[in-house]
Amino acid sequence: MSLVEHDLTDDQWYALMDAWAGCAYCGGDGAALQKDCMLPISRGGRYTVSNVVPACGSCNASKCNLEVTTWMRRKKLDEGRFLLRQIEVLGEILARPDESGPMGLDDRPPGTPTAF
Numbered sequence: 011m012s013l014v015e016h017d018l019t020d021d022q023w024y025a026l027m028d029a030w031a032g033c034a035y036c037g038g039d040g041a042a043l044q045k046d047c048m049l050p051i052s053r054g055g056r057y058t059v060s061n062v063v064p065a066c067g068s069c070n071a072s073k074c075n076l077e078v079t080t081w082m083r084r085k086k087l088d089e090g091r092f093l094l095r096q097i098e099v100l101g102e103i104l105a106r107p108d109e110s111g112p113m114g115l116d117d118r119p120p121g122t123p124t125a126f
Contacts, residue, residue, distance in 0.1 A: 030095075034092070
């Protein structure tokens with residue numbers, strides 16, 4: 011098994027938790043949040059600002075290694091609303107400056123579009 015790139019910085023993780031203000035999937039804000047990869051590591055995903063969302067333990071365990079839209083369809087969750095919010099959150103986070111310029115722009119995989 012090859013090593014997985016972990017490009018998500020602590021600052022990006024805190025920004026994600028702040029922007030989502032709870033579980034990205036169910037909206038719950040009372041439980042400890044875990045890093046969940048929308049595209050699981052086992053399916054080629056990476057720990058990057060564009061692939062990680064905060065999830066409560068229940069949603070994270072339920073989603074397991076499924077791709078996010080497949081899981082949301084099975085759970086009958088509002089996939090469209092989630093994806094639109096994901097775009098908003100990424101826009102907010104990527105626009106935040108840090109010492110090296112806009113946060114996270116260098117962490118995107120090659121070929122990732124710069125506009126949403």
